[in-house]
Amino acid sequence: MARHPKPQGLIDYEAWLAKGPPRYCHNCDHYGGDGKCLAFNVYVPFEHSQMADSCPTWIQELPF
Numbered sequence: 001m002a003r004h005p006k007p008q009g010l011i012d013y014e015a016w017l018a019k020g021p022p023r024y025c026h027n028c029d030h031y032g033g034d035g036k037c038l039a040f041n042v043y044v045p046f047e048h049s050q051m052a053d054s055c056p057t058w059i060q061e062l063p064f
């Protein structure tokens, strides 16, 4: 006997986890509380703040 095939819902969930979060300024460690990007030392334009996965400098470090 062997296990039944993995359910598609679980496969989809695991793929979603592996991909990681969408990369916005709002979940980037460089985004200051005043809306300034600390990596580029400029205020982030609204349009850019609404675009996912558009910045190669996005970073989210471990909280320890």
Ligand code: SF4
Residues within 6 Å of the ligand: 023, 024, 025, 028, 029, 030, 031, 032, 036, 037, 038, 039, 040, 044, 055, 056, 057, 058, 059
């Ligand atoms: S590094 Fe990129 S993603 Fe992060 S706050 Fe600056 S512009 Fe946004």
